[in-house]
Amino acid sequence: MRWAIAGRSLTKLQSVKNRLQLNDSVECLVGDSFDEESLKAITSRTDVIISTVGPYALYGKELVNVCVQTKTDYCDLTGEIPFVKDSVDSFHERAKTNEVKIVHSCGYDSIPSDIGCLLLQEKAIEKHGKPLSNVKLFILGLKGKFSGGTLVSMINLMKEAKNPEKRKIQTNPYILCKDVIAEMPIQRIQSFAWYDPMIEKWTAPFIMARFNTRIVFRSNELMEYKYGRNFMYDESLVVGRGIKGKLRGGILTIGIGIMIILMSIPISRWILVKTLFPKPGEGPSKAERKSGYFKMVLVGGNEDGGNRTEVFISDINDPGYGSTSIMLAESALCLALDSNHLPRQYGVITPSVAMGTSIVDRLKKAGFDISVSD
Helix, strand or coil: CCCEEEEHHHHHHHHHHHHHCCCCCCCEEEEECCCCCHHHHHHCCCCCEEEECHHHHHHCHHHHHHHHHHHEEEEECCCCCCHHHHHHHHHHHHHHHHEEEEEECCCCEHHHHHHHHHHHHHHHHHHHHCCEEEEEEEEEEECCCCHHHHHHHHHHHHCCCCCCHHHHHHHCCCCCCCCCCCCCCEEEEECCCEEECCCCCECCCCCCCCHHHHHHHHHHHHEEEEEECEEEEEEEEEECCCHHHHHHHHHHCCCCCCCCHHHHHHHHHHHHHHHCCCCCCCCCCCCHHHCCCEEEEEEEECCCCCEEEEEEECCCCHHHHHHHHHHHHHHHHHHHHCHHHCCCCCCCCCCHHHHHHHHHHHHHHCCCEEEEEE
């Protein structure tokens, strides 16, 4: 296998190469997000591209376009609903025709959600003969830090939300689906702390649920409703039992609300960016990345709570940096090296549709703990 690094500045690329002590065989390729010809010169030389260019809505579209043209598979770690929607609308049919896999969201958002749902439903179908209509992901534990780039992407999403059309895109759970019918369920969106009988603990809203759920619903549609037309899915953060759990959930919910308000007001957002938030390119130290972790469980059942099935996923790295970098790299390797074993499905698709359970095998070998129980 051969690989290269690419970016706008040859000097900076060579600096990265020297700092990481990369082998001489690793080339430095120069390209610009807005220069189609320079991007073609890169994509035409490879089988798979990894994009970490966010905010993707500002800098990511042309690379997807070029990958479709040169028939180069693509993966990224975007968590931006409007960008994925634009990509689906602009490139899905052409990518299908060219047999190209454009795979968004191959990091902490949304591989655990998407692959976890696939594993859970496949186990349910194997054991009970039908999928589970009610699935929820619970974050059991989480330690990590936001990067400057992630915060810039979040700020850009908040700016876009001022546009009514963009706001509609961000709030519609089926926005990435084409075949939506009236009988499909109204999806729950957790906005407050509440006691969840599925986990028998108090829970609080999970900030990335609004994105991850959209990816899971698109997977269901692309797999011809393998999970059923009445499929319900949501995500939340577990905060504990009893009065302490209730108070913790309430405080966390209020804190999230205050931060969203502050980030939506230009002057307070400017103050936060200048004083508290990391700059683009900044993030947790190596020691902080190593001390991070995440632990989650997906719980599924039918309307009456029967046929309960669970999938546990965890890793001992900062989820937004360490775990995400592993998931993104393994996704690229999966697309490049395991193509003969992957689903024959193309277009602007999701991790589970693009890679099936092949990515699970890779993640387990990379140190992730992934298990299914019933």
